[in-house]
Amino acid sequence: MVGGRVILLSEVRESATPWLASVRDQDALARARAEAKVLRETCERMIDDVLVQDEAERLHVTTSDEEVTRAIGQVAQTNHVSVEQLIAVAVNQGFDEKSYRASVRVQVLALRVLQQRGVDPQKYDEALGRLHMQLRETVYIEDRLAP
Numbered sequence: 001m002v003g004g005r006v007i008l009l010s011e012v013r014e015s016a017t018p019w020l021a022s023v024r025d026q027d028a029l030a031r032a033r034a035e036a037k038v039l040r041e042t043c044e045r046m047i048d049d050v051l052v053q054d055e056a057e058r059l060h061v062t063t064s065d066e067e068v069t070r071a072i073g074q075v076a077q078t079n080h081v082s083v084e085q086l087i088a089v090a091v092n093q094g095f096d097e098k099s100y101r102a103s104v105r106v107q108v109l110a111l112r113v114l115q116q117r118g119v120d121p122q123k124y125d126e127a128l129g130r131l132h133m134q135l136r137e138t139v140y141i142e143d144r145l146a147p
Contacts, residue, residue: 001142002050007043016042018094043143049106051135056109059116063108068101071108 001007013020016038023034056062076086090100110128111121119127 001140002047003054003139003141005050005054007046007050012039012043012046015046015099021094047136047141047143048132051132051139052106052110052113054139055131055135056113059113061109061112061116063105063112067108068105071104072101075104 019038019042020035023031023038026034072086073083076083079086081089087097087100091097095103110131111124114124114127114131115121117127117131
């Protein structure tokens with residue numbers, strides 16, 4: 001639970017699908033450990049995403065579908081591929097287009113929240129980590145995912 005938002009285990013499993021696929025070839029014990037680690041990391045990422053979305057809402061920061069589409073276009077251009085090729089790569093890694101777009105939307109929102117706070121774009125990654133820690137200190141989080 002993050003604030004008033006419940007994150008279900010089924011949502012964590014669905015979100016973890018791309019990473020769970022990479023551990024399936026291991027022996028049973030190693031696979032179980034790797035799956036638990038992937039689920040834990042995915043849960044933590046989902047908590048951070050909810051916190052960023054809530055902070056964006058509090059700050060009245062939004063992003064449109066067109067902005068998400070532009071951001072995906074920029075990622076494709078940076079990687080010298082078409083948008084269709086980028087989406088195909090995401091699908092091959094276990095995402096569907098909807099979940100990939102949702103992930104990009106949260107990244108754009110996080111960037112906007114950091115911009116609203118006056119963060120230097122060159123220091124985005126470290127500032128995002130600090131933002132997550134600050135938000136975690138101010139919001140009730142209950143994690144019932146077994147270690």
